[in-house]
Amino acid sequence: MKAEMADEWLGFERRQVLDWFEQAGLVNRLVDCTGEDCCATHAGDTGADEPNEQARISVFAAVGTKRVNGAREHVQEQYAARARTGAACCGSGSGVNICCASPDNPDSEGVNIQPDYAAIDTTVIPEEAAGMALGCGNPTALALLQPGEVVVDIGSGGGLDCFLASRQVGEKGKVIGVDMTPVMLGRARQAARRMGIANVEFRKGTAEALPLPDGSADVVMSNCVINLCEDKGQVFNEAFRVLKPGGRLEISDIVASGSFPGEVSADPSRWGDCIFGAIPEGEYLALLRQAGFSDPQVQKRAHSGDVFDVAISSLTLTAAKPSTTA
Numbered sequence: 124m125k126a127e128m129a130d131e132w133l134g135f136e137r138r139q140v141l142d143w144f145e146q147a148g149l150v151n152r153l154v155d156c157t158g159e160d161c162c163a164t165h166a167g168d169t170g171a172d173e174p175n176e177q178a179r180i181s182v183f184a185a186v187g188t189k190r191v192n193g194a195r196e197h198v199q200e201q202y203a204a205r206a207r208t209g210a211a212c213c214g215s216g217s218g219v220n221i222c223c224a225s226p227d228n229p230d231s232e233g234v235n236i237q238p239d240y241a242a243i244d245t246t247v248i249p250e251e252a253a254g255m256a257l258g259c260g261n262p263t264a265l266a267l268l269q270p271g272e273v274v275v276d277i278g279s280g281g282g283l284d285c286f287l288a289s290r291q292v293g294e295k296g297k298v299i300g301v302d303m304t305p306v307m308l309g310r311a312r313q314a315a316r317r318m319g320i321a322n323v324e325f326r327k328g329t330a331e332a333l334p335l336p337d338g339s340a341d342v343v344m345s346n347c348v349i350n351l352c353e354d355k356g357q358v359f360n361e362a363f364r365v366l367k368p369g370g371r372l373e374i375s376d377i378v379a380s381g382s383f384p385g386e387v388s389a390d391p392s393r394w395g396d397c398i399f400g401a402i403p404e405g406e407y408l409a410l411l412r413q414a415g416f417s418d419p420q421v422q423k424r425a426h427s428g429d430v431f432d433v434a435i436s437s438l439t440l441t442a443a444k445p446s447t448t449a
């Protein structure tokens with residue numbers, strides 16, 4: 124191509140484009156083919172390759188998002204306040220409090236985000252954890268956890284999913300909840316102590332830098348947390364890193380059908396409601412694939428409402444780390 128068409132620029136490596144976006148400070152960086160190819164056939168003997176060989180040149184699109192200053196701090200404050208009061212934000216069902224749009228945010232009126240647990244047996248699961256269910260699904264119901272497995276819960280909150288998982292993995296297994304909010308961690312640890320649950324541990328850390336070694340978990344799960352994280356791509360990289368080869372990811376989370384008005388998604392004070400940090404499902408799945416996960420599958424999808432003409436849905440999805448990585 125260089126000899127025949129005098130092309131100076133022979134294209135980009137995906138990695139190179141991602142690095143440029145990273146240097147520019149963008150998050151959720153994605154590079155993907157548009158599905159269109161330009162083709163060219165080289166006719167003469169340029170001394171390279173076979174004559175008449177076709178060069179397929181794929182056209183790519185790259186996207187990235189500018190960080191929202193203060194989003195993480197607002198999210199942390201909001202969940203610390205919930206952990207302190209232990210209060211439901213909009214009622215309760217099945218014996219669990221429900222996370223939804225906060226009542227003082229009129230933008231999110233009409234959006235109802237809730238987990239889908241059956242009745243919780245509080246003779247074996249701590250009541251204070253059942254009373255702090257802030258999720259949007261029920262990942263342990265679909266994760267097919269096995270006795271002896273090591274499970275990591277990203278953004279474990281009051282610990283309900285950890286306690287449910289602890290019963291499935293049994294005493295030979297282990298569950299590690301990771302959360303960045305100290306008051307939430309305190310609440311979850313106290314619940315574990317009170318009920319004498321020994322196979323659950325809660326660690327302080329962020330989803331973007333998990334406090335766990337490489338290849339140490341059989342399953343990584345998360346319930347309504349990744350929408351709150353600015354750099355979802357980095358969260359998926361971290362989940363991939365800590366999983367063993369062949370390990371599984373099981374996530375319940377919120378996605379949006381499109382973009383919110385710029386001034387809304389750029390307002391850090393709106394990030395805590397599990398709505399305005401949500402990204403489209405296609406982008407979410409592409410970020411998972413880019414992190415290395417194979418075959419992400421949506422297992423459940425529920426419409427939670429509309430805001431600014433954007434449909435909000437909760438998803439539960441599964442994906443796997445390949446047994447052998449190239």
Ligand SMILES: C[S@@+](CC[C@H](N)C(=O)[O-])C[C@H]1O[C@@H](n2cnc3c(N)ncnc32)[C@H](O)[C@@H]1O
Pocket residue numbers: 195198199202222255256257258259277278279280281282283284301302303304307328329330331345346347348351352397
């Ligand atoms: C909506 S609540 C969900 C809690 C829990 N998974 C559940 O289902 O009840 C979000 C939790 O994620 C935590 N969180 C949010 N962003 C985080 C981050 N970047 N790293 C670690 N924890 C985070 C918050 O402190 C909060 O406890």
